[in-house]
Structures are given as C-alpha cells and as structure tokens.
Amino acid sequence: MTHAYPEVFDFAGFNAPSRIECDIYDLIVEGEIPAEIDGSWYRAIPDPAFPPKFAKDTYLSGDGMVSLMRIENGHADFKQRYVMTERLKDDRAARRALHGLYRNPFTDDPSVKGRDRTVANTTPVWHGGRLLMTKEDGLPYEVDPKTLETKGQFNYGGRLKSQTFTAHPRLDDDSGEMFFFGYEASGLATRDVAFCIEDKNGELQSEDWFQVPYCGLMHDFLVTKEHIVFPLWPMTADLKRLAAGGAHWVWEPEKGSYIGIMPRGGSVKHLRWYRLPARCSFHYLNAHSDGNRVHIDFAPSKVVMFPFIQDASGLHIPPDQAGGRGYVRWTFDLSKPGDDFEETPIGPGGDMPCVARKDAMKKYEVGYIQTFTPQNGPPHVAGPVGAGFNTVVRLDLAGGQHRMTGLGANATVQEHVHIPSRTPGHEGYLIFAVDRHDTMLSEIAILEAGNIERGPVARVKMPFRLRNQVHGLWVEN
Helix, strand or coil: CCCCCCCCHHHCHHHCCCCCCEEECCCCEEECCCCCCCEEEEEEEECCCCCCCCCCCCHHHCCEEEEEEEEECCEEEEEEEECCCHHHHHHHHHCCCCCCCCCCHHHCCHHHCCCCCCCCCCEEEEECCEEEEECCCCCCEEECCCCCCEEEECCHHHCCCCCCCCCCCEECCCCCCEEEEEECCCCCCCCEEEEEEECCCCCEEEEEEEECCCCEECCCCEECCCEEEEEEEEEECCHHHHHCCCCCCEECHHHCEEEEEEECCCCHHHCEEEEECCCECCCEEEEEEECCEEEEEECCECCCCCHHHHHHCCCCCCHHHHCCCCEEEEEEECCCCCCCCEEEEEECCCEEEECCHHHCCCCCCEEEEEECCHHHCCCCECCCCCECCCEEEEEECCCCCCEEEECCCCEEECCCEEECCCCCCCCCEEEEEEEECCCCEEEEEEEEHHHHHHCCCEEEECCCCCCCCCCEEEEEC
C-alpha cells in the first residue's frame, strides 16, 4: 500500500498533491467571458504521483501534469493529464517513487540507473504545430494539444545534440523564430551550453555550443531584435557533491554573477561576459536594444529565494530580507570597456513577469507581474517558495502609474498569461488560477489587462483545488 505524503509545506495544504486526471465540460462561470476570447490555456503543474523517496524533497520534483482550459463562445471546458514520462512509467510499474532527490540521479533506486528522470513539469511550449512539456534538466515531451495524450520525448528526430532544453524559450512574433538553449548540455554539472534556433516552421535551424564560467543556474534568458543575453547566477552544481548524495544547487556568492551578451545572428564566439556581484533571478520581464545599449528588465534578489536551496546552502533568509530594489532595468553599453552597467528602478518587487507577445524583444510600455501586498491579506503557503502572491500588478513603464488588484484576503494567485485582444487599441486580458484558502477550492480569473484594478470580468469555478502551476501558455484558435 502507498504510504502517506510527508507533512511538510511542499506536500501539505494547497501544496498537497492532487493526482487528478479528468475531463470537465461547461464549467460554471460568474460574470461573462468576453466573446473575443477563443483559444486554449495550457498549464504545467508539478504533481507527484507517489510520495517522494526522501521526505525532504522539493515541490519542483513532482511529476509533470498538463492541464487545458478550452474557451469558446463564453464557455470553458477543462482537461488534465499526466505527462507519461519514462520516469513516471517506471514509478507506476513499481507503485512507488524510484527516483530520489531533485536533479540527483545518484540517489535513485539502482533499478532505474541510466533511465531518463526528467518530469517535464515546468513550461508548456507551442511552436511549429507542436505542444511540448519542458523541464530544463532533460529533453521535452510532446503531447497532443487536444487530447493531452503523451506522444513521447522530442529531439528533432535526433538532430538536437543537447541533452537538455530550457523551460523558457523566447519567441519572436515578427519572424516566427523560437530561440532556446540547454545548460548542462553534455551531462550533469557540466559547463556546456547549447544555444539553438528553431525556424518558423518548427525545424531546428542551428545549435551552437559554448562554455560558461561555472555550472550555475540558467533558468531563463533574454532575446532582443539585435542581441542574445545569457544571465548566470551563483547557484552552482558540483558532480562530487551530487555523487555524495548532496544537493544539485548550492548558493556560492563568492563566484559572482555573469551576464553574457552576443549579437543576434552572430556566433557564440562573440559572447562578451560581464562579471557582477552575486545576485539571483529566475525570470525576466523583457529586453530590448538601442544601438550598442542593451536593456534587461527584471527583479534581482540578493540571495536565492527557494527554501530547499537555502537549506542546502546553510541559509535561512526570509523573502522580505532577500529581495533587491524591486523591478529594475540593467543597461549594458557594449561600446564601453569594463563591467560597469546602469540600474534604473521601474517597479515594485515580485515575480511571474510577462508582456504582450507583440511587445517581446522590443521597447515597450506595459508589463505585468505578481507580488505580495500585506493590505490584500495575510501570507498563505502556496507553491514551492512558501507564501504565495496575492496581487497582480500592471507596470506602466512610460508614466510610472502602476495599477494593481487583489482577489481577496484568503486568496493567492498563480502565474498569469496574457491573452491578446482582436479589438484595435484594446490591451487584452490576463488569465490565471486563484487559490481560495478558506474553501480549499480554486477558480480561474479573467481580467482586462488595461483595467486590472476593476477586478475580474469573469470567474470560472473549479470543483476542486488546483495544485500550483509553474508556467502557462495561451494558444489562439
């Protein structure tokens, strides 16, 4: 018989595993879903199918679940399925978790030595007519966009040589190209990175390899119309530590941070590395170039936020003491020597940033983030960091008149995605899941992006609790 999940925050309360695979037709809607919203919203959710092999594991090790909310003519249907990875198949056959600690194959059961252990739980990616479920420690799995059935692991028919694929590709809405990379590309804890471009038809166009100064966190990156930017933060991986059963990531600020910038259309041989003080960030709002000046917009923290990485590093720093100056713009002038850069504040602190697809890689005026605001309610545990966000913010980079909305004192919000409008001059919509901690149920909120302070125009009621996603994706019909 399967034993209980451990009573720790990664597996309790709103973080408790769900394991629900389902089809629900015509969900109840309060308010009215705008008629122009017509498409599919995909979410990637870590949801462990079995209790972990080691009690002190992280939320981020959960098996990949993909959900689909199909919206058409004001109606919403819901579907959810596990991604049938090689790892999940092995665990189901054994009826227990055979794989050990987060990104450490040395802690696995001997019966699965050498088997693929990615859980494909981080980001759904739509490009070239394919829906991929990604996690950056391995190759993606392709799933059917309508049925969510798993088609199998994807590597461009063997043409992709990298062993890994980022959870954050960047799509150019004008050219149709997709830019992506894989770090630890040649194996566990290696310094190799593969930078790749997929053309508008979904074919692998190029794969260019380089080495970073050390094997560190590279969860996300940035692309402008003229440049590629690779941030490297001092959360480091070490093969000897892993072989001894240790943690994949440890915070080592003495190594410093690096920002690598290369010309778009050029070679990785042209990468210029800036060495900077130790900082950390997982996600970036946007970037754009102005001649030799490259601007990147994000919220760097002074130290890593994830509790499981802090524990491995001997740190215990609460989120309110780990942050930086909020959202800032770092500007690098490639015409000047040295490591200097400019920092300009652009908004409050937070995470889960996004911009409208049409604004990606360009100079822009509006972005959207999430943050925690005490006046919108007390902290509630939701997700892998601890306290969940309770406020959605519209950043006004032109006028500085930021707007925000909360969803109630007992609510936390999961990552939003932007839905473009088909009406000229309309800013579009934001869609996201809301956790109701008083009822232990979830709902889906839809906001007008240009009027978020008015609250949801529609709330789609879910009949159960949705485990916190990592990232999501909107695909228009």
